[in-house]
Amino acid sequence: MDFSGINGKxxxxxxxxxxxxxxxxxxxxxxxxxxxxxxxSIGVDGxxxxxxxxxAKPAIKLMPGDMFLYNREFSAPVIASKITGSxxxxxxxxxxxxxxxxxxxxxPSGNQKITEIISDFRLAxxxxxxxxxxxxxxxxxxxxxxxxxxxxxxxxxxxxxxxxLKLKLLTAMSSTGLFKYDxxxxxxxxxxxxxxxxxxxxxxxLTADRAENIPKEARNVVLSDMTKVFLDLKxxxxxxxxxxxxxxxxxxxxxxxxxxxxxxxxxFESEAGKEVLRRTVYNPYEHTSICGH
Amino acid sequence: xxxxxxxxxxxxxxxxxxxxxxxKLESEKIFELYDEKRSKERLEHVKAAFSFxxxxxxxxxxxxYHLKRVxxxxxxxxxxxxxxxxxxxxxxxxxxxxxxxxxxxRKIFDFHFEMQDLLERLSLxxxxxEFYISDAYxxxxxxxxxxxxxxxxxxxxxxxxxxxxxxxxxxxxxxxxDFIIVGPEFREKKLESISIEPHDNYSFIVKPVxxxxxxDLLFEKEKAVKEEKEIENAVVSEISSEIEKKYRExxxxxxxxxxxxxxxAAAQMAAEMGLNPPQLGGGKIECEGAxxxxxxxxxxxxxxxxxxxxxxFDRKINVITxxxxxxxxxxxxxxxxxxxxxxxxxFVPAKKYxxxxxxxxxxxxxxxxxxxxxxxAEINDLIxxxxxxxxxxxxxxxxxxxxxxxxxxxxxLSSLIDxxxxxxxxxxxxxxxxxxxGSSMADFLSMKGFSGxxxxxGAHNNAETQADKIKAINRHMRYELVRSPQKRESGDALAxxxxxxxPKEILSSAVKYLEKYRQKETI
Numbered sequence: 085m086d087f088s089g090i091n092g093k094x095x096x097x098x099x100x101x102x103x104x105x106x107x108x109x110x111x112x113x114x115x116x117x118x119x120x121x122x123x124x125s126i127g128v129d130g131x132x133x134x135x136x137x138x139x140a141k142p143a144i145k146l147m148p149g150d151m152f153l154y155n156r157e158f159s160a161p162v163i164a165s166k167i168t169g170s171x172x173x174x175x176x177x178x179x180x181x182x183x184x185x186x187x188x189x190x191x192p193s194g195n196q197k198i199t200e201i202i203s204d205f206r207l208a209x210x211x212x213x214x215x216x217x218x219x220x221x222x223x224x225x226x227x228x229x230x231x232x233x234x235x236x237x238x239x240x241x242x243x244x245x246x247x248x249l250k251l252k253l254l255t256a257m258s259s260t261g262l263f264k265y266d267x268x269x270x271x272x273x274x275x276x277x278x279x280x281x282x283x284x285x286x287x288x289x290l291t292a293d294r295a296e297n298i299p300k301e302a303r304n305v306v307l308s309d310m311t312k313v314f315l316d317l318k319x320x321x322x323x324x325x326x327x328x329x330x331x332x333x334x335x336x337x338x339x340x341x342x343x344x345x346x347x348x349x350x351x352f353e354s355e356a357g358k359e360v361l362r363r364t365v366y367n368p369y370e371h372t373s374i375c376g377h
Numbered sequence: 378x379x380x381x382x383x384x385x386x387x388x389x390x391x392x393x394x395x396x397x398x399x400x401k402l403e404s405e406k407i408f409e410l411y412d413e414k415r416s417k418e419r420l421e422h423v424k425a426a427f428s429f430x431x432x433x434x435x436x437x438x439x440x441x442y443h444l445k446r447v448x449x450x451x452x453x454x455x456x457x458x459x460x461x462x463x464x465x466x467x468x469x470x471x472x473x474x475x476x477x478x479x480x481x482x483r484k485i486f487d488f489h490f491e492m493q494d495l496l497e498r499l500s501l502x503x504x505x506x507e508f509y510i511s512d513a514y515x516x517x518x519x520x521x522x523x524x525x526x527x528x529x530x531x532x533x534x535x536x537x538x539x540x541x542x543x544x545x546x547x548x549x550x551x552x553x554x555d556f557i558i559v560g561p562e563f564r565e566k567k568l569e570s571i572s573i574e575p576h577d578n579y580s581f582i583v584k585p586v587x588x589x590x591x592x593d594l595l596f597e598k599e600k601a602v603k604e605e606k607e608i609e610n611a612v613v614s615e616i617s618s619e620i621e622k623k624y625r626e627x628x629x630x631x632x633x634x635x636x637x638x639x640x641x642a643a644a645q646m647a648a649e650m651g652l653n654p655p656q657l658g659g660g661k662i663e664c665e666g667a668x669x670x671x672x673x674x675x676x677x678x679x680x681x682x683x684x685x686x687x688x689x690f691d692r693k694i695n696v697i698t699x700x701x702x703x704x705x706x707x708x709x710x711x712x713x714x715x716x717x718x719x720x721x722x723x724f725v726p727a728k729k730y731x732x733x734x735x736x737x738x739x740x741x742x743x744x745x746x747x748x749x750x751x752x753x754a755e756i757n758d759l760i761x762x763x764x765x766x767x768x769x770x771x772x773x774x775x776x777x778x779x780x781x782x783x784x785x786x787x788x789x790l791s792s793l794i795d796x797x798x799x800x801x802x803x804x805x806x807x808x809x810x811x812x813x814x815g816s817s818m819a820d821f822l823s824m825k826g827f828s829g830x831x832x833x834x835g836a837h838n839n840a841e842t843q844a845d846k847i848k849a850i851n852r853h854m855r856y857e858l859v860r861s862p863q864k865r866e867s868g869d870a871l872a873x874x875x876x877x878x879x880p881k882e883i884l885s886s887a888v889k890y891l892e893k894y895r896q897k898e899t900i
Contacts, residue, residue, distance in 0.1 A: 115553040145555075156459040164605075166502075166509035167462040173398055173449050174463045182509070183529065346577040370558040370580070371549060 094231040119211030124153035124191040126217030155190035232338040268332040309333040378742035384713040398449035400638025419722025422640035443473040462508035465499040652724035666728035684856035699824030704856035736767035768801040825855035
């Protein structure tokens with residue numbers, strides 16, 4: 085895949101399961117971005133080790149001028165840096181690297197601040213902003229800022245089926261139509277809730293129970309976004325057969341970054357199916373001479 | 378029921394938005410209502426901020442810009458450059474707010490900035506909010522940093538040559554990546570410049586093995602960076618002790634900023650909602666043009682007129698009766714809101730509001746309590762209010778004892794009126810109960826209710842939806858508060874029921890029963 089299209093964009097990296105390689109992919113992207121970069125994560129990352137290099141994580145490789153966030157309650161960054169700002173009563177510190185080096189990145193505990201932080205980084209001169217965070221934490225910001233989303237997974241023999249089902253579900257959901265934003269959200273940003281005419285609005289999570297209880301008279305079901313869907317693939321397909329489903333917020337899925345582990349490409353391809361493969365980028369750190377495992 | 382809950386304070390306070398860290402923290406305590414001195418002080422601050430907002434728009438915007446950037450000070454144990462950064466950001470923005478004010482205004486807020494020396498010490502790197510331990514703090518930093526920069530240049534050149542060599546030997550490109558995944562064919566490659574470890578059953582991870590020259594350089598650099606860190610730590614420790622010496626003065630500044638921020642936020646809210654300064658003192662509650670801002674806005678959206686409350690309450694005990702949906706509860710909620718805001722030192726939603734300062738304010742009402750009936754919960758609440766009230770006390774009661782036998786409820790309420798009449802208690806009672814015994818201390822008031830002539834025109838007959846019916850009732854209802862005979866009976870309940878669409882069969886039967894009861898009462 086040609087990653088040059090990410091320059092100047094807001095990039096969100098989400099992942100399926102722990103140690104799937106999000107941080108490694110973040111470093112991979114950073115080394116390919118031109119111009120000034122900024123990065124931060126959302127929420128606390130519980131993973132201790134990088135899945136590939138085996139080094140302590142999350143260690144992000146930064147260059148002079150790169151901007152990042154760290155949590156002052158954790159360790160201060162080793163990298164020489166200038167402090168440029170703070171969030172959450174000084175708990176989260178914004179800094180700019182002055183020399184090449186590594187830093188742990190952190191970010192706000194709530195997702196309300198994400199848009200503000202992106203905007204602050206942009207004002208400070210960042211061309212490209214990368215956000216490392218769980219899918220359910222980035223929805224609003226990802227949709228508003230028209231971001232590119234990379235979804236990282238690491239299928240192993242034990243998780244191959246489950247991972248492929250998740251990727252199929254994401255693929256199916258990514259082709260779901262959008263409802264007009266203004267007709268779903270009020271001025272204060274609250275989404276409509278309940279039946280209105282033939283539209284059923286559901287701002288909360290769509291579980292199997294809730295799907296069963298969608299009013300019969302509803303022709304259209306309007307969900308907040310793909311992160312609020314807690315159905316399996318069959319449940320999603322069933323819902324789409326009986327109702328016309330829409331999302332209120334759009335998340336642009338750029339690619340699946342598939343880091344195969346003890347799984348051959350042939351095994352993955354037979355399980356994933358054509359639609360998933362169309363969005364798949366295999367292990368980008370792979371030497372190009374490896375073909376088909 | 379909590380008086381803040383009864384006054385719907387949360388709704389109106391959505392318009393109150395302090396900007397600074399200290400202001401936001403202080404705003405959690407603004408409804409500690411019973412400190413008269415603090416209340417008066419805050420009102421003076423809000424008045425000053427209101428006048429500032431109105432007369433100095435550009436400076437007001439500048440103040441708001443800097444308030445938003447004032448952080449909460451770290452606690453007194455300074456341990457690192459992050460704390461120094463926060464102090465610098467704090468002083469920079471506090472100074473900017475200070476420079477927007479004249480001496481007269483600074484005096485009102487007790488706001489004096491005498492930290493120029495410390496701010497200059499923290500600004501050796503730059504005057505902006507950013508912080509970096511620059512070479513200006515210690516000349517030794519410049520020397521060591523120059524050394525590190527030279528080593529970095531050398532490292533980059535060596536690595537470039539080394540990675541190009543690997544690329545030529547193996548075709549693996551480490552110029553951007555720290556590791557590469559390869560197939561089994563690379564296992565056979567015996568190169569000193571790379572290490573190969575299994576990744577999974579199909580592939581291997583290859584990493585560059587840096588030559589001795591680069592590793593030695595990295596060790597050298599690490600030593601230099603450690604030396605730099607030690608000098609930086611010494612600078613941090615020096616600056617920290619200077620900050621600690623000024624900590625008390627900075628905390629005073631933090632309090633001043635909280636005062637200013639609260640006052641500007643309250644003044645902004647007052648300007649947006651059309652609030653005015655109250656007058657606290659004297660023995661009477663008087664209001665003119667008082668309103669509930671949120672309700673007024675909601676009605677305006679429905680194109681319904683709002684009738685503000687204008688009344689002079691001559692007595693301490695006020696019993697308010699009137700039609701269902703006649704505005705009784707709105708009337709006492711309006712007084713409650715004005716009083717709570719006034720005691721907090723805020724402007725109030727009224728053209729004029731004058732009232733005593735109360736030492737305690739309560740609302741009697743049902744509070745859900747496990748295992749208790751509504752009535753028992755109310756009585757428990759009453760007992761609690763009686764034991765906690767400090768005089769002068771203001772108590773609101775919205776349909777007290779409505780869930781029990783009406784005769785006994787009337788007796789209980791009459792007794793309560795007698796009890797409060799002999800104390801310094803201002804008691805506002807909304808009730809449908811008739812036949813309350815009259816204390817000479819009590820005033821009996823009622824809402825005007827339906828305008829008969831308008832209602833008879835049958836304008837409501839076109840109302841189809843529930844919302845239309847409510848609109849129709851609102852159009853015909855007169856919400857003015859008036860003095861009324863002690864035992865006035867509210868006769869609008871059946872009319873309201875009719876307008877809401879109760880079946881005629883039930884209504885006409887109810888009218889007949891009502892006539893029978895009235896005949897009995899006359900006999």
